[in-house]
Amino acid sequence: MKPRRFFCAVSSLLFVLASIQACRQPQQQVIHPPCATKNATIQVKPSADLSLMFGDDAIQTGLDAMTRHVGQNEITSATELTRLGTDMAVRTAAANGKNLKPQDKALLEAYLREDVVPRIIQNPTCVFKVSASSKPEVTIEDVYLENIGDKQIAKVKIANTGQRGARFVHVVVRSIMDGMNPLSGQTEMVLGPGQWRNVSNPQATFPMSAIRSGKRKLIVFVQVSYAKEAGGQPIVYQEEWEYDPLSQTFKQSTMK
Numbered sequence: 001m002k003p004r005r006f007f008c009a010v011s012s013l014l015f016v017l018a019s020i021q022a023c024r025q026p027q028q029q030v031i032h033p034p035c036a037t038k039n040a041t042i043q044v045k046p047s048a049d050l051s052l053m054f055g056d057d058a059i060q061t062g063l064d065a066m067t068r069h070v071g072q073n074e075i076t077s078a079t080e081l082t083r084l085g086t087d088m089a090v091r092t093a094a095a096n097g098k099n100l101k102p103q104d105k106a107l108l109e110a111y112l113r114e115d116v117v118p119r120i121i122q123n124p125t126c127v128f129k130v131s132a133s134s135k136p137e138v139t140i141e142d143v144y145l146e147n148i149g150d151k152q153i154a155k156v157k158i159a160n161t162g163q164r165g166a167r168f169v170h171v172v173v174r175s176i177m178d179g180m181n182p183l184s185g186q187t188e189m190v191l192g193p194g195q196w197r198n199v200s201n202p203q204a205t206f207p208m209s210a211i212r213s214g215k216r217k218l219i220v221f222v223q224v225s226y227a228k229e230a231g232g233q234p235i236v237y238q239e240e241w242e243y244d245p246l247s248q249t250f251k252q253s254t255m256k
Contacts (some may be wrong), residue, residue, distance in 0.1 A: 042123060043131040044116060052237050053104050054093040056130045062089035062112065063120075063128045070124045078121060082113040101115075101233055137162030138169050138226040138239060141196065143241040143250040153203040154220050158189075159196035166192045168230050172223040175204040178216040214245030219253075 041192040046059055062085035069075040086109045093100055110207040120128060122200025133156065141157040154175055160167050169191055174184040210216040220241045 009068060019043050039124075041127045041129050044110060044128050045131045048136045049235050050108060050111060051130075052235050053100065054098060054108060055096055057093035057245065058089045058096060058098070059108070060130045061092040062086065062108075063116070063130065064088075066112075066117065066120055067124075067126070070120055073133070076121070076185075078113070078117050081117050081120065082109060085112045085116070086228075095102055103233055117119055125175045135161065136224075136226075136235060137164065138167050138191065138224055138235075140222050140224060140239050140241075143220050143222070144162075145211065145248075146200075147245070148205060150208055152208050152211055153200050153202070153205050154218070155198045155200040156161075156220070156222050157196055157198050158191070158224065160191035160193055165228065166190055167226040167228065168232070169224065170234070171199050172221075172222040173199060173201050175206075176219045176221070177200065177206055177210075178218075180206075211243060212245060212248070218243040220250065 042065060045061075046056075050059065065088040066075075066081045066085040070081065074124060075081055075084065086105060089108060090105055116128070120126075137160060139159055139161050141159045143154060145152040145158050146155050151218045154173070156171070156173055158169060158171055160169075167190070168188070170186065170188050172184065172186045174182055183201055183204035185204065187199050189197055189199075191197065206216075206218060210219055220243075221238060222241065223236065223238040225236040227234040240253050242253045243249075244251050
């Protein structure tokens with residue numbers, strides 16, 4: 001083989017080998033850590049039941065305590081972090097008037113240990129925020145008026161919108177109208193997933209003319225408590241609904 005041809009053959013072989021080697025080299029992935037940006041936020045969404053038991057502000061206090069100690073490298077143990085976050089949330093909830101039971105604390109502790117603490121340890125520079133809680137399993141779907149002769153009665157639609165089985169429900173309806181004494185009624189029921197029922201106080205009737213004209217303000221307070229079994233620890237919450245004569249519907253208002 002002539003020198004020139006030999007050189008060309010060797011050059012071609014080297015080019016092929018170089019091409020194969022280049023194809024074999026893995027592509028490098030660019031990994032962006034979730035908290036590369038200063039004050040990056042990770043949303044934490046506890047169940048509606050936990051939010052109702054403790055309050056989102058109490059759970060947030062627990063998150064802040066855990067992230068602060070991790071950021072300062074004071075606590076790195078998952079067990080100690082879980083205990084710290086749980087204790088801080090329980091204290092805050094109690095200070096806010098929440099009547100907690102030992103099983104409530106156990107539920108929060110399990111949630112923090114399984115869903116939150118591992119994420120805090122993996123992302124020590126992130127800011128963890130409690131996002132708006134979802135709706136409870138048993139909800140107040142609507143409040144409306146129904147005609148009974150020349151008077152009206154307020155009815156409340158209660159529904160089990162969850163998918164985790166039947167719930168034992170206790171409902172208290174308290175109607176307040178200007179110039180009249182407050183009228184209260186209560187009832188109990190069992191609602192399976194997707195089931196609903198209208199509840200009312202048959203004795204709480206109001207003159208139609210006064211309500212429709214807006215001469216008298218009508219407010220309905222509804223308290224709902226529900227549990228997985230009869231006599232079990234209930235989830236309790238309440239809402240305030242005020243009648244709007246312009247739209248002739250009830251609108252949920254902020255509890256004072």
